[in-house]
Amino acid sequence: MTATQNWDISALQGSAARKRREGVVKWVAFSAAAVSILISVLIVYSLVFEAITFMGQVDWSTTINDLGWFPRRNLFDFPTIIVATLWVTAIAMIVAGPLGLAAAIYLAEYARPGVRRWLKPILEILAGIPSVVLGYFALRFIAPQIVANVFPSAAPANILAAGIGVGLLTIPLVASISEDALAAVPRSLREASSGLGARRMTTTVRVVLPAALSGLTAAFIVAISRAIGETMVVFIAGGAADAAIRTFNPLDPGLTMTAAMASVASGTDNVAGQGPTFQSLFFVGLLLFIMTLSLNLLADRFVRRFRQEY
Amino acid sequence: MAAPTLRSSTSEDSTRILERLRKRVDVGGGAFQVMLLLSLFITLLVLIVLLGQVLIDGWEVLTTRLGDFLTSGLGSQPEISGIAQGLRGTFYLCLIVAIVAFPLGIGAAIYMEEYAPKNRLTNVIDINIRNLAGVPSVVYGILGLTIFVKGWGIGTITGGSTPLAAGLTLAALVLPVVIITTAEALRSVPQPLKEAGYGVGATKWEVIKDHQLPYAAPGIFTGTLLSIARAAGEAAPLILVGTVTGFITQIPPWYDVTQVRETYTAMPIIITRWVGQPQEGFKVDGAAAAIVILILFVVLLNSVAIVLRNRFESKREA
Numbered sequence: 001m002t003a004t005q006n007w008d009i010s011a012l013q014g015s016a017a018r019k020r021r022e023g024v025v026k027w028v029a030f031s032a033a034a035v036s037i038l039i040s041v042l043i044v045y046s047l048v049f050e051a052i053t054f055m056g057q058v059d060w061s062t063t064i065n066d067l068g069w070f071p072r073r074n075l076f077d078f079p080t081i082i083v084a085t086l087w088v089t090a091i092a093m094i095v096a097g098p099l100g101l102a103a104a105i106y107l108a109e110y111a112r113p114g115v116r117r118w119l120k121p122i123l124e125i126l127a128g129i130p131s132v133v134l135g136y137f138a139l140r141f142i143a144p145q146i147v148a149n150v151f152p153s154a155a156p157a158n159i160l161a162a163g164i165g166v167g168l169l170t171i172p173l174v175a176s177i178s179e180d181a182l183a184a185v186p187r188s189l190r191e192a193s194s195g196l197g198a199r200r201m202t203t204t205v206r207v208v209l210p211a212a213l214s215g216l217t218a219a220f221i222v223a224i225s226r227a228i229g230e231t232m233v234v235f236i237a238g239g240a241a242d243a244a245i246r247t248f249n250p251l252d253p254g255l256t257m258t259a260a261m262a263s264v265a266s267g268t269d270n271v272a273g274q275g276p277t278f279q280s281l282f283f284v285g286l287l288l289f290i291m292t293l294s295l296n297l298l299a300d301r302f303v304r305r306f307r308q309e310y
Numbered sequence: 311m312a313a314p315t316l317r318s319s320t321s322e323d324s325t326r327i328l329e330r331l332r333k334r335v336d337v338g339g340g341a342f343q344v345m346l347l348l349s350l351f352i353t354l355l356v357l358i359v360l361l362g363q364v365l366i367d368g369w370e371v372l373t374t375r376l377g378d379f380l381t382s383g384l385g386s387q388p389e390i391s392g393i394a395q396g397l398r399g400t401f402y403l404c405l406i407v408a409i410v411a412f413p414l415g416i417g418a419a420i421y422m423e424e425y426a427p428k429n430r431l432t433n434v435i436d437i438n439i440r441n442l443a444g445v446p447s448v449v450y451g452i453l454g455l456t457i458f459v460k461g462w463g464i465g466t467i468t469g470g471s472t473p474l475a476a477g478l479t480l481a482a483l484v485l486p487v488v489i490i491t492t493a494e495a496l497r498s499v500p501q502p503l504k505e506a507g508y509g510v511g512a513t514k515w516e517v518i519k520d521h522q523l524p525y526a527a528p529g530i531f532t533g534t535l536l537s538i539a540r541a542a543g544e545a546a547p548l549i550l551v552g553t554v555t556g557f558i559t560q561i562p563p564w565y566d567v568t569q570v571r572e573t574y575t576a577m578p579i580i581i582t583r584w585v586g587q588p589q590e591g592f593k594v595d596g597a598a599a600a601i602v603i604l605i606l607f608v609v610l611l612n613s614v615a616i617v618l619r620n621r622f623e624s625k626r627e628a
Binding site: 037119 | 336338339342343345346347349350352353354356357359360363364367413414415416417418420421422424425426434435437438439440441442444445446447448449450451452453455456457482485486489513514515536539540542543544545546549550552578581582585586594597598601604605608609611612613616620
């Protein structure tokens, strides 16, 4: 005789307090995750309104002005800061692309575990160096010791030196994402290639790199996005304190979009300032946000592709 | 009788082929490897030159008046100026970042890894977190300026341009990184460990709390340390939220918590400010000495994180 009538399913489900705690924890965790959405919403909110104010107040004829970027005199020549941004990004990628990729190939394909254990932390320490330090280094070493020797006509502080500084900053980023992409290539592909008699270099260049192409593309896009968004190196080493004369020459001093924002915020009539000078901060910020967001979304697509393939 | 001769000739051939293969020099492959090593060497060299340059520039200040440099306040003369307020400001910022971003990041990661249903909302949160990680730091500065410094209601709580407002801004900046690294650490917890917990009747939260979090703790800790190091070195958002770039006269004691609602400055801001000064004593000596201190702090945090991770990784592999 089993006393079925004495059994109640709730007796097996644990105490009510325990179940309630489960529910509470789930909601607390969800709220924490929702904060990230809130941050995004607030970022867009803080950018959009003042940016619209800027678009309403600014005299659009000054946004393509031959003089340059002089926010305090209400001259907002966008080509000046956009071209400087493109230069810095291009120079940074010329530095970080090959160096980062080479580091990734060596770490993923050649290095023995013992060597790896040494090399990896070096890249990580480089990744941890604050950007103000790279700015100082670009101004104190790269500009006078390297750029000035190769291009004697260069200004004491110039876009090229700042771009190299940004590039050094992005090497670890390129290296780490590329290495992940290379590591995601299945071993069987390498073995098949070796089995056909290919040398190690042939396997790496003709099999592994093409197989990792989408991941490597993602690494480059993320690095471009990072270089566009880098502020302090250019602010310190770019050579243009808070205004820039229009120039498309990377050997001249210049302001990138990010450095222009930092300049407006740190200038004499600082963050409390009014008028389009202050609002330009938000408009440039919005442009920057849209640029980096599109690049990041693009990179995400490439990352997904290489995750799906294998 | 033909077979043995054939066999012997083949093995003779193969030894000869092997011999030739062994002697063959892979010029292209060798050059390729040398090129890779050279690139790594350049990167390493940059790091050495960078550290050497700041050490040489900052040497005089660091050796002749280190104590004075660490305990004096900002001033108009480089010989008597110090970084006391910057150290305190950066310390407060790191503290606020840890207090805010650590629980929020772990909570969000737990939700994303353990509770989130597979639906559109989860997908949106996931994409959102990864994109937040790629938003430039200056843009976070704008967020801080609009919401934490001048925001309706929030501005009065933070008191405007204060360590509290800046700390919250930096916490928002590192939050996605904390979430991503914590989620990765949680994902690395072996399935059997969780199943063992469920098997003895533990609830989901009990399994998370007693099994997953302790196992993932080193990974989470590493990620948090790296985030704090990043927050300590970040200058761009601070410029926007109005960290004082000029002079602050007082040097209040460290334990005075009310200072989180006063004007302040931070290490990266002092460095930026000094680099722009005309006097060599600020521009070179002072800035480099401050950089050495900042790098020491950041590299210390990073190395602890790296050592921690390596130790646990090798322990688990064994």
